[in-house]
Amino acid sequence: MSSLKRVCVLGSGNWGSTAARIIGNNVLRLPDFDDRVNVWVYEELVNGRKLTEIINTEHENVKYLPGHKLPANVTAVADAREAVRGATHLVVVIPHQFVQDLLDSIRGSVGPGARAISLTKGIVISTQGMTTMTQIIHRALGIPAASLSGANIAGEIAEEKYCETTIGCADPVEAAVWSSLFNTPYFQVNCVSDVIGVEFCGALKNVVAVGAGFIDGLGLGNNTKAAIIRIGFLEMRRLALHMSDAQIQDATFMESCGMADVITTCYGGRNRLLAEAFVKTGKRMSQLEQEMLNGQKLQGYLTAGEAYSYIDSRAMTDNYPLFTNIYQICYEGKHPRSIFDGLNVDFSRDTRTPPPPLPSSSA
Amino acid sequence: MSSLKRVCVLGSGNWGSTAARIIGNNVLRLPDFDDRVNVWVYEELVNGRKLTEIINTEHENVKYLPGHKLPANVTAVADAREAVRGATHLVVVIPHQFVQDLLDSIRGSVGPGARAISLTKGIVISTQGMTTMTQIIHRALGIPAASLSGANIAGEIAEEKYCETTIGCADPVEAAVWSSLFNTPYFQVNCVSDVIGVEFCGALKNVVAVGAGFIDGLGLGNNTKAAIIRIGFLEMRRLALHMSDAQIQDATFMESCGMADVITTCYGGRNRLLAEAFVKTGKRMSQLEQEMLNGQKLQGYLTAGEAYSYIDSRAMTDNYPLFTNIYQICYEGKHPRSIFDGLNVDFSRDTRTPPPPLPSSSA
Numbered sequence: 069m070s071s072l073k074r075v076c077v078l079g080s081g082n083w084g085s086t087a088a089r090i091i092g093n094n095v096l097r098l099p100d101f102d103d104r105v106n107v108w109v110y111e112e113l114v115n116g117r118k119l120t121e122i123i124n125t126e127h128e129n130v131k132y133l134p135g136h137k138l139p140a141n142v143t144a145v146a147d148a149r150e151a152v153r154g155a156t157h158l159v160v161v162i163p164h165q166f167v168q169d170l171l172d173s174i175r176g177s178v179g180p181g182a183r184a185i186s187l188t189k190g191i192v193i194s195t196q197g198m199t200t201m202t203q204i205i206h207r208a209l210g211i212p213a214a215s216l217s218g219a220n221i222a223g224e225i226a227e228e229k230y231c232e233t234t235i236g237c238a239d240p241v242e243a244a245v246w247s248s249l250f251n252t253p254y255f256q257v258n259c260v261s262d263v264i265g266v267e268f269c270g271a272l273k274n275v276v277a278v279g280a281g282f283i284d285g286l287g288l289g290n291n292t293k294a295a296i297i298r299i300g301f302l303e304m305r306r307l308a309l310h311m312s313d314a315q316i317q318d319a320t321f322m323e324s325c326g327m328a329d330v331i332t333t334c335y336g337g338r339n340r341l342l343a344e345a346f347v348k349t350g351k352r353m354s355q356l357e358q359e360m361l362n363g364q365k366l367q368g369y370l371t372a373g374e375a376y377s378y379i380d381s382r383a384m385t386d387n388y389p390l391f392t393n394i395y396q397i398c399y400e401g402k403h404p405r406s407i408f409d410g411l412n413v414d415f416s417r418d419t420r421t422p423p424p425p426l427p428s429s430s431a
Numbered sequence: 432m433s434s435l436k437r438v439c440v441l442g443s444g445n446w447g448s449t450a451a452r453i454i455g456n457n458v459l460r461l462p463d464f465d466d467r468v469n470v471w472v473y474e475e476l477v478n479g480r481k482l483t484e485i486i487n488t489e490h491e492n493v494k495y496l497p498g499h500k501l502p503a504n505v506t507a508v509a510d511a512r513e514a515v516r517g518a519t520h521l522v523v524v525i526p527h528q529f530v531q532d533l534l535d536s537i538r539g540s541v542g543p544g545a546r547a548i549s550l551t552k553g554i555v556i557s558t559q560g561m562t563t564m565t566q567i568i569h570r571a572l573g574i575p576a577a578s579l580s581g582a583n584i585a586g587e588i589a590e591e592k593y594c595e596t597t598i599g600c601a602d603p604v605e606a607a608v609w610s611s612l613f614n615t616p617y618f619q620v621n622c623v624s625d626v627i628g629v630e631f632c633g634a635l636k637n638v639v640a641v642g643a644g645f646i647d648g649l650g651l652g653n654n655t656k657a658a659i660i661r662i663g664f665l666e667m668r669r670l671a672l673h674m675s676d677a678q679i680q681d682a683t684f685m686e687s688c689g690m691a692d693v694i695t696t697c698y699g700g701r702n703r704l705l706a707e708a709f710v711k712t713g714k715r716m717s718q719l720e721q722e723m724l725n726g727q728k729l730q731g732y733l734t735a736g737e738a739y740s741y742i743d744s745r746a747m748t749d750n751y752p753l754f755t756n757i758y759q760i761c762y763e764g765k766h767p768r769s770i771f772d773g774l775n776v777d778f779s780r781d782t783r784t785p786p787p788p789l790p791s792s793s794a
Contacts, residue, residue, distance in 0.1 A: 219653070219654045219657035219658060219661075220654060221652065221653055221654050224651075224652040224653065224654045224655070225654065227652075229651045229652050229654060229655050230651065230654075230655045230658060230771050231654035231655055231657075231658050232654075232658045232661070232662075253771075256658075256774065256775055258775075258777075260779070288587075288592045288593065289584065289587040289590075289592050289699070290582070290584055290587065290694075290695040290698050290699040290700075291582045291583060291584050291587045291588065291592060291593075291594035291595075291695050292587070292592050292593045292594055293694075293695070293698075294582035294594075294687075294691040294692070294694040294695035294698075295582060295593060295594050295595045295619075295687065295691055297690075297691065297694055298582075298595070298685075298687060298690050298691040298694075301690070302685065319779050322661075322665065322778065322779075323661075323779075324657075324658065324661060327657075327660075327661050327664070327690070328657040328658055328660065328661040329657070331653075331656075331657040331660055331661075331694060332653040332654050332656070332657035335653050335656075335657075335698070336652070336653040337653075408593050408616075411619065412619055412621075414621075415685065416623070416682050416685075416686075
């Protein structure tokens with residue numbers, strides 16, 4: 069029986085295939101890791117052939133990452149339980165609405181020493197607070213879970229265009245292992261200990277991107293968009309400080325998962341795109357989701373609603389004018405021009421109070 | 432003799448004319464201010480007519496802000512000494528290379544109770560440290576000087592597209608007066624006490640924009656550009672903390688003059704544009720300045736050289752890999768692809784150490 073560590077990537081969409089490609093190459097030079105990397109693939113037929121069979125013979129996910137070869141040590145597996153067997157490192161990278169079912173299906177097959185990292189975006193905010201993917205993974209499997217998020221539009225990474233990402237992992241030794249699996253010259257990993265903060269940024273940035281899309285839809289310029297990005301970023305940070313009981317660190321917002329991802333998502337990305345179309349066409353968001361996302365729900369639109377429910381339940385809308393305006397434009401029929409209402413909020417005191425000095429030993 | 436305050440705008444380019452338009456409208460509802468706003472105009476002939484005469488009859492700067500009427504209470508004056516006579520509030524908004532001569536020419540005409548605000552970008556960095564426009568104004572005229580900078584591409588403001596700006600003013604009462612002169616529903620002013628920090632951001636962001644232009648020239652995408660913006664922003668902040676002996680505040684970087692201006696300048700703006708052309712055409716920067724800026728010097732290129740001289744003189748290039756790479760690409764013929772060399776620097780500890788606690792009175 070091998071004592072080597074082994075990776076299983078759960079998910080084989082665009083981002084999952086990109087991650088499998090990076091990890092598949094990296095394990096070849098990591099002596100602690102088995103060369104074989106399993107990828108759980110949701111089985112489907114592509115031109116009459118099984119997708120797993122195509123991946124395992126042609127070494128390419130022709131449906132979700134066409135044009136980019138996967139290393140030959142990456143193996144597609146259709147059965148999730150079989151895929152995770154013997155894996156020490158699980159990479160969760162499937163759409164958030166499928167995560168719970170998948171975790172339930174593999175529970176008995178994951179070894180006790182395994183650990184996970186979530187590349188899946190999407191936290192759930194209620195009036196009570198938030199639940200993140202790593203919390204869901206930890207509850208379902210009883211293993212520690214790290215998070216990965218950054219300015220990472222998947223198509224650009226597959227083309228090996230330089231970017232950065234952030235891994236949130238509480239244990240520095242484990243963080244270094246995850247980094248060794250993901251880091252490449254064109255995909256630069258920074259690690260922070262703030263697991264939740266990384267996930268929070270990955271979800272909330274989509275709300276800001278909806279605002280940025282409204283600006284594009286209104287035909288306004290770079291100054292306006294930069295103002296919306298700045299205010300949105302500071303409302304994100306303010307909400308994090310409020311919700312997280314000192315768990316989320318200010319410094320996380322300066323990492324790729326924070327500032328950089330807000331920027332890239334506000335200039336590229338489909339949240340921006342749909343919000344622009346929302347203004348230009350006057351169609352309802354649900355109709356645009358049907359037309360432009362094959363009926364998938366737009367993340368920023370959902371998160372805007374959830375964040376508002378939390379903010380409103382605590383009578384804090386005056387402190388979050390941008391998030392409130394975005395919510396009301398999305399859900400209550402307010403005109404997109406109202407995005408500017410009441411934005412002159414002072415954020416300059418939104419830093420954590422430093423902890424009080426320790427009592428003097430000479431006292 | 433009137434006890435009313437009076438504004439003189441020194442400069443009538445694109446940004447100066449835009450500022451005169453905003454101030455000219457605002458003074459009409461400020462009871463403390465004389466309605467008349469003088470604008471010093473560098474006299475030139477436009478289609479055989481004096482520019483001052485055109486502005487004073489047609490209420491439009493047809494050369495530098497065509498298509499936007501100035502309020503009738505804005506008066507163009509060709510003689511700078513005459514323009515500033517009786518003015519209590521001087522708005523300096525001419526290209527930086529002309530500032531010293533202008534200040535020398537008006538020295539005897541500025542009253543002792545006057546104060547100034549600098550909209551002129553451009554600090555001078557030497558191996559000794561930096562000199563800013565407000566310092567130059569204060570030395571030349573002996574009056575207090577505030578600064579104004581933000582995500583403010585002038586053309587978009589003239590079109591009344593929403594944006595924000597930052598005023599740096601040490602005195603909060605004076606800050607409120609400056610704010611009342613500039614603030615409009617579409618031009619939102621935030622005030623900070625950090626005069627130098629506002630100016631520092633306004634100059635250094637141009638270096639980051641040169642880097643962003645290289646990325647565009649290389650045909651890379653949103654992820655890459657966001658990474659360069661993030662790292663550039665953090666190198667700016669690091670350099671500020673190093674140079675300013677605790678004068679510049681961290682929080683200033685979160686204002687419009689910081690984060691938002693870096694973004695807008697890296698997506699719009701001519702620093703980005705020339706740097707993109709530099710990569711795509713392979714021409715020398717001086718040739719591009721000739722072709723694209725009528726021989727004017729590109730600010731980001733100059734500042735990159737000055738910042739490097741400071742960094743290099745202190746053997747700190749390893750701590751500023753992006754600024755160093757941008758310098759070497761601009762001045763030493765390194766390939767633009769080398770912009771990524773050594774960028775994996777840890778910025779997470781770049782926050783000010785809070786001041787030590789005051790000695791306990793019970794000790």
